[in-house]
Amino acid sequence: MAVPALHLEKVSKDFGRIIALRNIDLKVEPGEFLSILGRNGAGKTTLLNIISGVSRPSSGSVQLFGTDPGDRENKAKLAVISHEMFLYGNLTALENLEYYGRMYSVNDLEQRIKTVLHEVELTHRRFDLVAAFSRGMTQRLTIARAILHQPSLLLLDEPFTGLDQQAIGMLIDLLKSQKELGRTILLTTHDLHTAKVLSERYIILEKHQIMQDGLMTETNPDEIRKKYFSPLEKAEMS
């Protein structure tokens, strides 16, 4: 059998006294689309940081494609989209992409830039400074930047935040086509319906652990919501 795209064994992470993750075991096969659900502070972002190698687990082991996340080849295969934009406001959209393309040694860069700009519908704004972009446009450029080097593993941390309906539709289409290209995708979200549209598998993080690991087709998003999210929503309202 092929090596899994991602293999976590007994991964724990704490920040001083704060426990973020406890004994996480997770295996994701190449081409899988996994949604990571959970409340604020459940450890979703921490989990993605550990997978991308920016944060080290306190204990346990992480492997991407059978090797350490910090390996050069793994970094080249990886794309991260988070609330941090990773863009320079004082550069134009085009200059940002050129810079990233060079850092990732992208082949045929000019053509790739054209393609991704088209995909996120920013071609007409390519000569504008990113500082002058709206939040949603910046987010779209972030997405373009992330797929520029044709990564095989995408880690998306709530990528729909700040996007309007049209942009959400665009990102959904884009993710679907990434999936068709055989990319492995991990997505954290609070939006169960979008998660259901995109992914076949989901996990729920609760109390620093994986509480549920199941298939989207076998679940009803509303049930999950009731079970894991509603008490907090109520608590927040009162």
Add this chain to the structure above:
Amino acid sequence: MRTAFSILQKDLRMEFRSKESILAMWIFSLLIFVIFNFTFEVSRLVMLEIAPGLLWVAFIFSGMFGLNHSFAVEKEDGNLRSMALMPVDGGQIYLGKFLSVTIIMLMFEFLIFPIFIIFYDLQLSFQMFLLIPVILAGTIGFTSLGTILSAVAVHTRNQQILLSLLLWPLVSPIIIWSVNLTGMVLGGGEIGAVFFPLLIRVAAFDVIFFTIAYMLFDFILED
């Protein structure tokens, strides 16, 4: 090399677009010169004694500003974290940032030096060309260490800022020697036998700082 060059190109492009650093550095230094020139009524002889020190005060404070600015840009949208995610060598990132900071600082020094000459009414002489290697060596010493310390200060959380505070004094011998060397040149007399050995000593420290920082930068980028 390509990686370092891409970072350099990006930094210089942003700097020329905003001119933020250089302008702020320039005004800041001007202020230092003005304040020291007009608030202290000292004889010309004393002024000449302290002029080299003032020049380096202007250089260093402005350099600090340049360093901060250069890394604030990286921090803004988590770019330093994105650098840690890139499939590139930490040393290359260090080299790129070091080069851009150094070039910007040297450009500023080139712009402020004529002002310095005018303010302190210094005699231009052929000997002043000796300031070129002095300023180069002193600046590189400052930026080679400053680059890695700024990265530490920006990237890590509070407790490690202490580390950078503790490490800054490392750069002081370089500054002191640079001031001495500058004084020897501006003094106008014969360049003594101590000048070149001292210059070489500064250059040697440059090489040491640079090499260590180059090798350590990978660790800095990790959380």
